[in-house]
């Protein structure tokens with residue numbers, strides 16, 4: 001079957017969807033391991049999610065799309081993984097970076113860059129079922145890694 005065959009493309013989309021669902025389930029099991037409770041509720045305007053270290057709770061806004069919900073949950077779990085007690089700029093960066101690596105694992109990111117490197121952030125966000133901000137964080141991480149790589153192997 002050729003790669004341009006619609007059946008192949010359809011298979012790719014279903015495979016990606018399965019991976020996204022798998023990642024969401026994994027996130028939920030991490031929250032259980034960490035003893036966190038997740039609530040889906042109507043949060044104040046501008047708030048997509050919240051993590052409370054003291055009560056071991058995560059709150060996710062009810063109006064989020066599936067990709068937003070996965071991205072926000074991963075961010076809040078990132079706060080819990082690091083035991084953040086408040087929202088500082090450093091903690092936000094750390095939670096974003098954890099979420100980006102969790103939702104867009106290294107091997108899949110590298111494979112997608114090889115295949116679709118010239119594509120836009122929105123394309124990658126759609127492929128991985130995440131918000132564009134997650135992909136932007138992944139790009140930043142990628143650029144930092146590339147800057148550290150030697151320019152020549154001599």
Ligand SMILES: [Zn+2]
Nearest residue numbers: 075087092095
């Ligand atoms: Zn945060």
